[in-house]
Amino acid sequence: MPVSQPALPLDADSLLRLAAQSMFDTFAQTAMGVMVVDRAHRIVWISEGYKRFLPALGHEESDFVGRRVEEVVPNTLMAQVIETGQPILVDLLTNQAGTFLVSRLPLRDARGEVIGAMGMVLLDHPETTMQPLIGKFSRLQRDLDSARQQLAEHLTRERRPKHSIASFIGASAAAMEVKRQARRVAQTDSTVLLLGETGTGKELLAHAIHAAGARAARPFVGVNIAAVPDALLEAEFFGVAPGAYTGADRKGRDGKFRLAHGGTLFLDEIGDMPLPLQAKLLRVLQEQEVEPLGSNQVQHVDVRVIAATSRDLAAMVQAGTFRADLFYRLNVLPIRVPPLRERLPDLEALADALADDIARRSGMPHKGLAADALELLARQPWPGNIRELRNVLEQASLMTDDLVLGARHFAGVVAGAADAPAAAPAAAPPSAPSAPRVAGVKSLPQAVAELEAQAIREALAATGGNKLAASRLLGIARATLYEKLNTA
Numbered sequence: 001m002p003v004s005q006p007a008l009p010l011d012a013d014s015l016l017r018l019a020a021q022s023m024f025d026t027f028a029q030t031a032m033g034v035m036v037v038d039r040a041h042r043i044v045w046i047s048e049g050y051k052r053f054l055p056a057l058g059h060e061e062s063d064f065v066g067r068r069v070e071e072v073v074p075n076t077l078m079a080q081v082i083e084t085g086q087p088i089l090v091d092l093l094t095n096q097a098g099t100f101l102v103s104r105l106p107l108r109d110a111r112g113e114v115i116g117a118m119g120m121v122l123l124d125h126p127e128t129t130m131q132p133l134i135g136k137f138s139r140l141q142r143d144l145d146s147a148r149q150q151l152a153e154h155l156t157r158e159r160r161p162k163h164s165i166a167s168f169i170g171a172s173a174a175a176m177e178v179k180r181q182a183r184r185v186a187q188t189d190s191t192v193l194l195l196g197e198t199g200t201g202k203e204l205l206a207h208a209i210h211a212a213g214a215r216a217a218r219p220f221v222g223v224n225i226a227a228v229p230d231a232l233l234e235a236e237f238f239g240v241a242p243g244a245y246t247g248a249d250r251k252g253r254d255g256k257f258r259l260a261h262g263g264t265l266f267l268d269e270i271g272d273m274p275l276p277l278q279a280k281l282l283r284v285l286q287e288q289e290v291e292p293l294g295s296n297q298v299q300h301v302d303v304r305v306i307a308a309t310s311r312d313l314a315a316m317v318q319a320g321t322f323r324a325d326l327f328y329r330l331n332v333l334p335i336r337v338p339p340l341r342e343r344l345p346d347l348e349a350l351a352d353a354l355a356d357d358i359a360r361r362s363g364m365p366h367k368g369l370a371a372d373a374l375e376l377l378a379r380q381p382w383p384g385n386i387r388e389l390r391n392v393l394e395q396a397s398l399m400t401d402d403l404v405l406g407a408r409h410f411a412g413v414v415a416g417a418a419d420a421p422a423a424a425p426a427a428a429p430p431s432a433p434s435a436p437r438v439a440g441v442k443s444l445p446q447a448v449a450e451l452e453a454q455a456i457r458e459a460l461a462a463t464g465g466n467k468l469a470a471s472r473l474l475g476i477a478r479a480t481l482y483e484k485l486n487t488a
Helices: 012-030 049-057 078-084 131-158 173-186 202-211 230-238 275-287 313-319 324-330 344-362 371-378 385-398 444-462 467-474 478-487
Strands: 033-038 043-046 088-095 098-108 114-124 192-195 220-224 264-268 304-309 333-336
Touching: 012 114, 033 049, 033 078, 049 114, 078 098, 078 114, 173 202, 173 333, 192 202, 202 220, 202 264, 202 304, 230 275, 275 324, 313 324, 344 371, 344 385, 444 467, 444 478, 467 478
Parallel strands: 192 304, 192 333, 220 264, 264 304
Antiparallel strands: 033 043, 033 114, 088 098, 098 114
16 A cells, blocks of 8 residues: 655745644634734624624624724724734723723734734623732722822922912011012013012012912922032023933933923022023023923923022123123013011011911920010011021020020020020019908909919910910900010
């Protein structure tokens, strides 16, 4: 009988074609449904298994094959696979037919060009049969969404204004004029220039102007030019393109102008900006465009600028250390913030607000000021203004347990405090030695003192410990209330 001859080995191309055909046949038989689309996204073939999904999709085979896949299968990503040439091996597809575990593969010709795609339904209703995996995926997705939301809220809070116009404490004529001007300029988008000595509250006022304007919900970004090295200022302002220099972030970094897009950029100590950068800043202010360091791409920015300085910019222009054109561009809406010595009527209110903040930050009780302490503080020149006043109050508060600070508590802190007399003990009320003492009967001074003490306790309880409100409730000056507390 004839001997069978062994089959000749297949060449590589033939083997690949057979493997591809075998794989396709296997998918078509084992998958719950298979679909093939061409390069134009038209459906050219569906398996027998896929036909059972057609009624749920609202179609019959006759009006299904030949149409674009996007028209008949909602939420499909077959077009994405064709356009990118990248497979989507595992995905969840949900539409009116249900939820399916699917896989999508690009189809290529002999030259490697994408000529279509094949989609397979691996499992229907995976939420039932793959509940543990689906549940874990859902939890991870919820956690990711929550983390993203928290991060967005955190960044938003970090860029929000921290003060309002009401935060600018004072009812003097000078303070009221500053607040009036701030409210007025807040209604515009024009550049504001805040002029004033160090420590007068220019940054607080910048926050307040932003908070009172139409951009209040958008970012408030501040940069202290004096605190940034000259070599880093350009990158700080305009950002850095990916890989712009050795050590640069591969993803690049946005500058302050981009971070403040849609909101306000606060340029503190603008007088310290080096001349070469002043020209670039002027261009950004005029064109509302920035070009990151190491990039040729121009980025549009929508930013309202508030600048501040403690220097005399007009004198710097005359000296040639500040560009005249930039000065004119910044000096659109100037506001002069007065020094503390020009608004001494606000001293008591400022000191009280600062004492509240010191108490809150230190966890110590609120420390009030006696009348002689207020008189002493009013005589000081305050070159550091409100910042210096806070420093003085904090030093005096932390060095004593007394709840009321007199002039003597400021010894070694401000000039003239060492000459203040020490607090004398309260003199005992004169008594009439000849008057007989009757059991259970109090002297008039003793009864008055006890009534005052009771009234003060009740007022403080009613106002939650607010001494200013308590003094108003009692109809006495706050300094008088502090003195009575100190001698009680």
